[in-house]
Amino acid sequence: MHKNWILFKVYLLAGTFTFSGGMAMLPVIERELVGKYHLIERDQLYEYATLSQTFPGVIALNNACFVGKKIGGTVGLIAASLGAISPAFVLMLAATIAYQMIPQEGVVLSIMAAIRAASAAFLFSAAYSLARFNLKDAPTIILAVACFLLTVLNLANAPTLIVIAGIVGVVLSRVKQVKRA
Amino acid sequence: MITIFLTFLKIGFLGFGGGYAMLSLIFQESERLGMTVQQFADLNALDGLIPGPIAINSATYLGQLYGGFWTAVAATLAVCVPSFIFVPLFLHYEEKNNDNWVLTAILDGIKPASVGLILAVALSLMLLTVFGINDIGAWSKASLDWTSLLVLGVVFFLDSKYHVNPVWLILLAGVIGGVVYYL
Numbered sequence: 012m013h014k015n016w017i018l019f020k021v022y023l024l025a026g027t028f029t030f031s032g033g034m035a036m037l038p039v040i041e042r043e044l045v046g047k048y049h050l051i052e053r054d055q056l057y058e059y060a061t062l063s064q065t066f067p068g069v070i071a072l073n074n075a076c077f078v079g080k081k082i083g084g085t086v087g088l089i090a091a092s093l094g095a096i097s098p099a100f101v102l103m104l105a106a107t108i109a110y111q112m113i114p115q116e117g118v119v120l121s122i123m124a125a126i127r128a129a130s131a132a133f134l135f136s137a138a139y140s141l142a143r144f145n146l147k148d149a150p151t152i153i154l155a156v157a158c159f160l161l162t163v164l165n166l167a168n169a170p171t172l173i174v175i176a177g178i179v180g181v182v183l184s185r186v187k188q189v190k191r192a
Numbered sequence: 193m194i195t196i197f198l199t200f201l202k203i204g205f206l207g208f209g210g211g212y213a214m215l216s217l218i219f220q221e222s223e224r225l226g227m228t229v230q231q232f233a234d235l236n237a238l239d240g241l242i243p244g245p246i247a248i249n250s251a252t253y254l255g256q257l258y259g260g261f262w263t264a265v266a267a268t269l270a271v272c273v274p275s276f277i278f279v280p281l282f283l284h285y286e287e288k289n290n291d292n293w294v295l296t297a298i299l300d301g302i303k304p305a306s307v308g309l310i311l312a313v314a315l316s317l318m319l320l321t322v323f324g325i326n327d328i329g330a331w332s333k334a335s336l337d338w339t340s341l342l343v344l345g346v347v348f349f350l351d352s353k354y355h356v357n358p359v360w361l362i363l364l365a366g367v368i369g370g371v372v373y374y375l
Binding site: 026028030064065066071075076080081085092098099100104107108121124125128134135136139144145150151152157162168169170172173177178183184 | 202205206208209210211212215216217219220221230233234236237238240243244245247252253256257261264265271272278280282283293295296298302303304305306307308309310311313314315317318320321322339341344347348352361362364366368369370372374
C-alpha cells in the first residue's frame with residue numbers, strides 16, 4: 012500500500028474513534044504507524060505530539076500535518092489532514108441536519124432542557140480538570156480568576172484576554188529565566 | 193459565509209491549547225453571528241456524542257446552521273488554516289529554530305486563562321438552564337429550575353469524579369427530562 016494512502020487510512024480510523032480529539036487519538040496512531048507500518052519512529056511521533064499541543068489551531072490536525080509532512084511531504088500532509096478532519100465533519104454535519112429537524116416542542120423541549128443542563132455540567136467539569144492541572148501557583152490562579160471576572164462582568168472579550176494571557180506567559184517565563192541566571 | 197469563514201480563521205489563529213481552551217472563543221465569536229446560548233449548549237452536547245476535535249465539530253455545526261453545507265465546509269477549512277501554515281513553516285526551519293520556549297511560554301499563560309474563560313461560559317450555561325436568564329444582570333428575573341439543577345449536579349459529579357462516558361450522561365439527562373415532562 013502506498014504510504015500516503017496508509018496515512019489517510021490511519022488518521023481516518025483515529026478520527027472516527029476518538030472523542031474530543033487532541034491527544035486521545037495518539038495510541039491508535041502509534042499502534043498503526045509505528046507498530047504496524049514502521050513509517051515513523053516512536054520518539055519522533057511523540058516529539059511531534061508535544062509540538063502539536065504548543066501550536067495554534069486544532070491539536071489533532073497539527074499532529075496529522077507534522078506526521079503527514081514528515082512521511083509523505085505535502086501530499087502526505089494533505090492525506091493525513093483529510094483523514095483527520097473528515098470523520099468529524101461528516102458525522103457532525105449529519106448530526107446538525109438531524110438536530111435542525113427535531114421539533115422543539117412538548118416533551119422534546121423538556122428533554123433538550125435537561126441535556127442543556129448536562130452540557131453546562133460538562134463545562135464545569137472541564138474547567139475543574141483544567142484547573143487541577145494548570146493552576147499551580149499565585150500567578151496562574153490570579154490569571155484564571157481575572158479572566159473569569161473580566162468575562163462575567165463584560166469588561167473584556169476572549170480574544171483580547173487570550174492575547175494578554177499569552178504575553179503574560181512570555182513575561183513570566185522571562186522573569187524565571189532571569190532569576191535562574 | 194465570508195463572516196463565518198473569517199470568524200473561524202480568527203478562532204484557529206487564537207486557538208492555543210486545544211478544544212476547551214478554544215470553546216470560550218467559539219462561544220463569544222458565534223454569539224456575534226447570532227447564535228443563542230441554547231444552540232451553544234446543544235453544540236456542546238453534540239460534541240460529547242460525535243467524535244472529533246471540538247473546533248472542527250463547532251465549525252461544521254455553525255456553518256450548517258447559519259448557511260448550509262458550503263458554509264460548513266468553509267468554516268471547517270478556516271479553522272484548519274493555521275495548522276496548514278505553521279506546521280510546514282516550522283518543519284522547513286526546524287534546524288534553525290531555537291525559539292520553542294516562546295510557544296511554551298505563551299501556552300503557560302493561556303492555559304490558566306482558559307480555566308477562567310471556560311468557567312465563565314459554564315456560568316452562562318448554568319444561568320440559562322438553571323435560572324432561565326441570559327446574563328447575570330437579569331438576576332431579579334431568575335427562577336430556579338429544580339430539574340436542571342439536579343441534572344447539572346449529578347452529571348458534574350459523575351463526569352468529574354467517575355469519568356462516565358458523556359454519551360451515557362446525555363442519555364441519562366434526556367431520560368430525566370422526558371420523565372419530568374410526564375410527571
